[in-house]
Amino acid sequence: MPEFHKVAQTGEVSPGEVKQYQVEGRPVALCNVDGELYAFEDICTHAFAYLSEGGLEGGQVKCPLHGAKFDVKTGEAKSLPAVKAVPIHELKVEDGHVYVALNPKQVKVGGRGRGRR
Numbered sequence: 124m125p126e127f128h129k130v131a132q133t134g135e136v137s138p139g140e141v142k143q144y145q146v147e148g149r150p151v152a153l154c155n156v157d158g159e160l161y162a163f164e165d166i167c168t169h170a171f172a173y174l175s176e177g178g179l180e181g182g183q184v185k186c187p188l189h190g191a192k193f194d195v196k197t198g199e200a201k202s203l204p205a206v207k208a209v210p211i212h213e214l215k216v217e218d219g220h221v222y223v224a225l226n227p228k229q230v231k232v233g234g235r236g237r238g239r240r
Contacts, residue, residue, distance in 0.1 A: 125213055125224035133219050136160065141184060143175040146223055150175075151212060153221060154195050156182050161195040162214045162223045166230040168200065168207040 130144045131153060141154035143165050150165035152175040163184075165175050172188035179185075183192040183201055191205030198208040210226040 127213075127215060127222035127224045129220050130162070130223045131221045133160075133216055133221055135221075139179055141175045141179050143173060144223075146212075146225060149225060149229065151223055151225070152184065153214075153223070154179055154184065156195060160214055160216065160221060162212040162221075163193070163195060163198055164210040164212070164226070164228075164230050166209070166232065167191060167193075167205060168209055168230050168232070169205040171232045174209065 128146050136142050136153050136155045138155045141152050144151050151162055152165035153162050165173050167186040169191050170188055172186050174184045177185040177187035182195055184195055185192050189204050192201040193209045194201055198211040200206055210228040212226050213224040215222050
């Protein structure tokens with residue numbers, strides 16, 4: 124059974140909004156699409172950037188760095204330059220609070236400026 128962590132109160136993220144929370148040292152984005160809440164790893168799979176800083180466009184979050192878009196329900200990359208999905212976290216709402224269970228998959232983005240030796 125997954126371990127759930129209390130992240131926010133249900134009213135903290137308004138429709139059309141996305142916010143970042145820290146869960147066990149990992150950045151987790153919580154967004155509200157037409158009253159439904161979704162949680163996903165808050166790091167672009169193409170290059171290091173916080174997706175929560177790019178904002179929502181309907182049911183997709185846009186990377187502020189290069190404009191890649193991801194489906195907030197499935198994590199699927201919807202536009203280039205991203206080709207890998209972003210991990211989705213399990214979410215539940217109880218007693219006015221939002222709880223998230225972390226997906227064991229994490230985004231791994233290579234470092235910059237590393238050349239061959």
